[in-house]
Amino acid sequence: MSVHKDxxxxxxxxxxEMKQSGEKIAMLTAYDYTMATVVDEAGVDIILVGDxxxxxxxxxxxxxxxxxxxxxxxxQAVVRAAKRALVVVDLPSGTYQGNSKEx
Numbered sequence: 001m002s003v004h005k006d007x008x009x010x011x012x013x014x015x016x017e018m019k020q021s022g023e024k025i026a027m028l029t030a031y032d033y034t035m036a037t038v039v040d041e042a043g044v045d046i047i048l049v050g051d052x053x054x055x056x057x058x059x060x061x062x063x064x065x066x067x068x069x070x071x072x073x074x075x076q077a078v079v080r081a082a083k084r085a086l087v088v089v090d091l092p093s094g095t096y097q098g099n100s101k102e103x
Contacts, residue, residue, distance in 0.1 A: 010045050010086040031074045036081035049075045051090040066092045
């Protein structure tokens with residue numbers, strides 16, 4: 001049973017309003033549907049799908065090996081679970097630089 005069954009969906013506008021009013025904002029990391037469901041139902045405002053999934057879920061020593069497709073996979077699972085929380089997703093290293101020299 002969700003503690004926020006009728007609670008307002010968190011959006012960037014809601015986060016801005018919370019910040020302006022001095023309200024505390026809770027944010028936790030989740031990488032899969034099950035954990036995201038638990039976090040969302042606990043009333044956490046923002047769920048981060050971090051590139052640390054490379055370490056935590058795949059056992060890599062750094063975040064560098066994770067691909068954009070892998071991040072999309074984790075993000076989709078978390079988004080399916082989140083009924084209230086805003087979902088924020090990291091871009092993996094190398095996906096946002098202008099060229100390979102900048103990466």
